Amino acid sequence: MSRMVEVKDVSKSFDGTLAVNAVNLVLNRGEFLTIVGPSGCGKTTLLRMIAGFEVPSAGEIRINNDRVESIPPYRRSIGMVFQKLALFPHMTAAQNVAYPLKMRRFEPAQIPSLVDKYLQLVQLGDYAGRYPHELSGGQQQRVAIARALSFSPDLLLLDEPLSALDKKLREEMQLEFRRIQQELGVTTINVTHDQREALVMSDRIAVMNEGVVQQDGTPVDMYRNPENRFVANFIGMTSLFEGTVCATGDGVVSVKSGNVLLQARSNDKVLPVNTRVDCAIRAEQIRIVEDASVYDNSVFGTIEHRIFEGDRIVYTVHVEDLGGARLHLFDHDPVSHKEYPANERVRLGWNARDLFAFQAPQSN
Amino acid sequence: MRGARSKKIVLWSIIWFNIITLSLPTVIVIGASFTAGEIIQFPPEGFSLRWYQKLWQLDDFQPALMRTFYVSIICTLISIPVGTLAAIATVRYRFRFRKSIQVYLLLPFTIPLVVSGISMMIFFGEIRILGSLWPVGMALCIINLPFMIWSVSASVNALDPELENAAYNCGAPPVQAFLTVTLPAVMPGVITGSMLMFILAFNEFLVSLFLTDSRTVTLPVQIYNSIRSIITPDLAAVSVIYIVIALIAVWLLDRLVGLEIFLRSK
Numbered sequence: 278m279s280r281m282v283e284v285k286d287v288s289k290s291f292d293g294t295l296a297v298n299a300v301n302l303v304l305n306r307g308e309f310l311t312i313v314g315p316s317g318c319g320k321t322t323l324l325r326m327i328a329g330f331e332v333p334s335a336g337e338i339r340i341n342n343d344r345v346e347s348i349p350p351y352r353r354s355i356g357m358v359f360q361k362l363a364l365f366p367h368m369t370a371a372q373n374v375a376y377p378l379k380m381r382r383f384e385p386a387q388i389p390s391l392v393d394k395y396l397q398l399v400q401l402g403d404y405a406g407r408y409p410h411e412l413s414g415g416q417q418q419r420v421a422i423a424r425a426l427s428f429s430p431d432l433l434l435l436d437e438p439l440s441a442l443d444k445k446l447r448e449e450m451q452l453e454f455r456r457i458q459q460e461l462g463v464t465t466i467n468v469t470h471d472q473r474e475a476l477v478m479s480d481r482i483a484v485m486n487e488g489v490v491q492q493d494g495t496p497v498d499m500y501r502n503p504e505n506r507f508v509a510n511f512i513g514m515t516s517l518f519e520g521t522v523c524a525t526g527d528g529v530v531s532v533k534s535g536n537v538l539l540q541a542r543s544n545d546k547v548l549p550v551n552t553r554v555d556c557a558i559r560a561e562q563i564r565i566v567e568d569a570s571v572y573d574n575s576v577f578g579t580i581e582h583r584i585f586e587g588d589r590i591v592y593t594v595h596v597e598d599l600g601g602a603r604l605h606l607f608d609h610d611p612v613s614h615k616e617y618p619a620n621e622r623v624r625l626g627w628n629a630r631d632l633f634a635f636q637a638p639q640s641n
Numbered sequence: 642m643r644g645a646r647s648k649k650i651v652l653w654s655i656i657w658f659n660i661i662t663l664s665l666p667t668v669i670v671i672g673a674s675f676t677a678g679e680i681i682q683f684p685p686e687g688f689s690l691r692w693y694q695k696l697w698q699l700d701d702f703q704p705a706l707m708r709t710f711y712v713s714i715i716c717t718l719i720s721i722p723v724g725t726l727a728a729i730a731t732v733r734y735r736f737r738f739r740k741s742i743q744v745y746l747l748l749p750f751t752i753p754l755v756v757s758g759i760s761m762m763i764f765f766g767e768i769r770i771l772g773s774l775w776p777v778g779m780a781l782c783i784i785n786l787p788f789m790i791w792s793v794s795a796s797v798n799a800l801d802p803e804l805e806n807a808a809y810n811c812g813a814p815p816v817q818a819f820l821t822v823t824l825p826a827v828m829p830g831v832i833t834g835s836m837l838m839f840i841l842a843f844n845e846f847l848v849s850l851f852l853t854d855s856r857t858v859t860l861p862v863q864i865y866n867s868i869r870s871i872i873t874p875d876l877a878a879v880s881v882i883y884i885v886i887a888l889i890a891v892w893l894l895d896r897l898v899g900l901e902i903f904l905r906s907k
Contacts, residue, residue, distance in 0.1 A: 330806050350809040351818075363807035367825045376821075377811035424811065 280342070281306045281464040282327065282432060287336030288488075289322050296322045298488035299336070304466065304481075309458055311467040313475040314485035314511070320468045321360075321436060323485070327466065328434055329353050341431055351380070356425030356463075357434040361441070362417055364409040370420045371396065371405035377428045395423040398457060415446050422457060433458070435467040439474065451477050472512045476500065484508045502544065506635045509557035514591075516560065518602035519637065522552045529629050532556060535600040540573040540629035546636065553637040560591070562631035563606035565623045572626030578604065580621045590616065594625060667884060674877035681874050692874040696882075699875070701863055706882075708774060709843055709860040715778025716785070716842035717835050723782070724789030724838075725831050729823065731790075732797040750787040757784050758851035765852065777852045777859065781842040788841065789834040796830025829898045836894045840887060 282304040289297040297319040304310050312320045325331045327338060329350030338345050345353055356377070365373050374392045383391070396402050399419035409417055418438060425433055435454070439447045455478050458465050469475055475482045476496045483493040484507070492504045503509035510517060520534030520541075530543045532554060541556060548554060569575035578596035581603065590608040595601065604625065608616075617623055669683045677687030696702050730736075731743045749757060761780045765771040804826060808818035846861040853862055864879055 328806075328810060330809075349814075350806070351812050351814050355810065357807070357810045359803050359807055361801060361803060363801055363803040365804065365807070365822055365826075367828075376808075376813075380808075380812035380817065428812070 279306050280304070281308070281340065282466070283337070283339040283342075284323070284327070285337040285339070287323070287326065287333045287338060289319075289326060289331060289334050295488050297326070297333075300485075300488075300490050302483060302490065302493065304464060306464055307462045309455070309465045309467065309478060309480045310483060311469060311475040311479035311481070312483045312485055313469055313472055314491075316470055318485045319488040320485045324434055324436055324466060324468045327432070328355055328357050354428075354431040355434060356428070356430035356432070357436065358418075358421045358425050358438040360436045360438060362409075362421040362438065364417060364420055364424070366409055369406050369408055370401060370412065370416075370423075373409070373420055374423045374427045377424060381428050383428065391427055395427045398426075398460070399423045399453075414442055415450060418442070418450055419453075422454070426457070426461065426463065429463075431464065433463045433465040435465065437469050440469070440471070447474075448477075454478060476512070482512075484511055486511070503557070503633060504544065504635075506555040506557060506637075509633055509635070514560040514605055514607075515557050516563075516602065516604040518556050518599050518604075520554050520556050520634070522548050522550055522554055522634070525550065530554075530634055532632075532634055535596075535598045535602070537576055537598045539632060541632040541634035542630050543634055548634060548636060554634040555637050557633040557635065558604065558627060558631060560605040560607045561609070563604060563625050563627045565592070565606070565608070565617065566626040567624070569624055569626045573629040574632060575624060575626045577622060577624055580617050580619050580623060583617065583619055592617065594623065596625070670877050670880045671884065673874060674881045676874050676877075679873070681872055681877055692878045696875045696878045701858075702860075702879075705858055705860045705863040708857060711774060712778040712781060712849075712859055713839050713842035715775055716781040717839045719779060719782040720786055720789045720838045721831060721835055724786055724834055725793050725824075725827065727786075728790045728793035728830070729797050729827065732794050733800075733802070746790055747787045749784045754784065754847040758848040761848065762851040771852065772854060772857065774857050777849060777857065778842070780848055780852055781845050782838070784848055785838055785841045785845075788837045792834030792837060793827055793830040796827040800826050832897045833894060836890050840890050843886060844883070 280303060282302070284300055284302040287297060287300045288295060300319075300323060302310070312323065314320050322331060326333050327340075329345065329348065333346055340353065340355070365376065368376065371392050374395055375388050378388045378391055392405070393402070396405055399422050401416060401419050401423065404412060404416060404420075407416075409420065412420065421438065439450050439454075442450060451474055454467075467474075467478060476499075479496055481494065482496055482499050484491045484499065486507050492499060492508045494502075499508065499512055503512065506517065509515050518534055520532035520539065522530050523533045523538070524531040525543070525548060528542060528545070530541055530548050532539045532541050534556060539556070541554075564572070566572065566575070576596050576598050578594035578598075580592055581595045582591075582593040584591040584593075588609070592606050592608065594604045594606065596604055606625070672685050673681045673683050674685075674692060675688050675690070676682060676685035677689040677691065678685070727742075727746055731739060731746070757780075761783075762771065765776050765780075770776045800823070804822055805818050808822040809815070813821060844861060846865060849859050849862050850865070853859055858866070860879070864876060867873075867876060
């Protein structure tokens with residue numbers, strides 16, 4: 278596969294603060310990459326540098342093997358869907374979609390059929406003559422997608438365009454973006470703070486925090502093999518507690534946390550004895566058990582909250598033995614399980630391969 | 642309950658007081674202009690259009706009206722590019738002396754018109770353009786420009802700052818992006834401002850008084866000159882013409898900026 282985008286050691290600082298810090302990313306033709314992270318992590322700045330609205334303070338950006346740092350945005354072959362869509366309010370849906378074709382000097386005779394094709398693609402064939410304010414939020418989204426794609430750009434950028442939609446429409450549009458992206462095979466970079474959206478839509482995810490890419494991989498990989506505490510905590514519902522390594526084995530370490538000894542996976546990292554570690558466990562991996570013998574790890578705790586979410590029950594359990602840690606866990610099977618009331622003392626069990634141990638950041 | 646009721650009474654009293662005090666002079670002048678008698682009075686004595694007819698036949702009236710139109714059009718035409726660009730630049734772009742330029746552009750508003758009038762008279766005299774008509778239009782543009790800038794600034798403030806980036810992203814170079822996206826989007830402000838500029842120039846008296854002479858006298862100055870000699874009902878007729886022109890402007894504004902609906906994206 279050929280490289281479409283290459284971001285190499287790119288940094289950007291605003292008035293002395295580093296928004297993006299030596300980021301490296303490679304994106305192959307046709308891939309869908311989602312950059313996910315909390316607000317202020319630098320993901321939007323990175324996207325705006327790729328679009329050409331910001332100039333990197335250092336590093337290289339290549340699109341189709343050409344350096345683009347000094348190329349103005351209107352000479353890059355990039356379509357973008359903006360956070361607030363930025364549809365041209367005085368133009369109809371069709372005129373919005375035709376605008377990039379006119380500006381990029383497409384054959385005038387060709388334009389109407391292209392406009393038609395892309396409005397069909399986003400299922401807005403009947404709305405060509407409507408102005409943006411006459412369209413619903415979801416329809417405006419579709420116009421913005423059609424406008425970004427009508428000139429067959431090398432690259433499509435999505436700057437959190439779904440964040441303003443309500444949950445149901447957002448989930449529908451996630452699948453719609455994915456369908457269109459796969460239909461056209463256009464290389465896409467999506468930026469979001471929504472980890473679910475990242476998992477649902479992408480071929481690859483890059484998790485960013487404080488201007489740095491924390492980890493970059495497939496959704497499954499990111500979920501199953503997080504490389505550090507931040508990624509483990511950001512993706513999925515995760516409980517964290519601290520511990521110290523007291524013995525090492527083959528891919529497994531023994532961790533002393535509070536006054537219990539736990540078996541955890543070390544993720545192929547060398548974690549010598551006495552290393553301080555952050556432990557992370559996903560809510561779906563913890564079970565409330567009667568018999569702990571089938572699990573590698575087991576602790577007693579007291580149920581603090583029980584939240585009924587319809588398809589599942591979320592328990593928060595206070596575990597005195599783990600230094601007062603709070604563990605979240607899901608119960609997905611309301612048929613066979615009993616519901617535990619608050620303040621009930623329960624036994625929790627999980628396996629070593631589901632408990633991640635990450636070397637704790639050096640505290641100076 | 643009692644409190645709510647007395648509040649309502651007070652509010653309505655204020656509203657009616659305002660409506661009456663604001664509209665009464667206009668109503669009286671309209672009434673007086675249709676009098677059949679020799680003097681301005683209200684209620685009018687009989688009904689006739691004789692004062693309108695007299696006005697039309699008056700030697701000075703038609704040229705003065707034409708000059709006023711001419712001056713107002715010049716003022717409006719200059720203010721459109723100057724005010725629009727100044728408003729967009731000072732609201733949208735961060736550059737050196739931005740605040741100072743903003744204050745400078747609003748300065749004419751803070752200076753008494755008498756002072757502006759005298760200083761422009763001296764200046765125009767020095768550069769030997771006093772006595773022509775077009776400098777009057779330019780002067781009116783300078784003193785009223787803040788209204789144009791305010792009007793356009795309001796539109797620029799309401800503009801999504803990403804709109805220009807979206808245009809660049811679509812492949813439009815900066816000038817194209819400005820002409821095809823920014824300018825149409827601030828058009829309601831430009832139209833409102835232009836109407837305002839036209840009406841203000843049409844009505845302007847004090848500065849025109851300093852800058853015109855008997856050959857270039859405009860309508861407001863002409864009215865003032867007539868008052869000094871004798872007050873006859875033809876003055877009421879002139880006033881009615883002014884009211885009609887103002888109403889036409891408001892109507893046009895409503896029709897044209899009805900376009901504003903197109904410009905709301907949400």
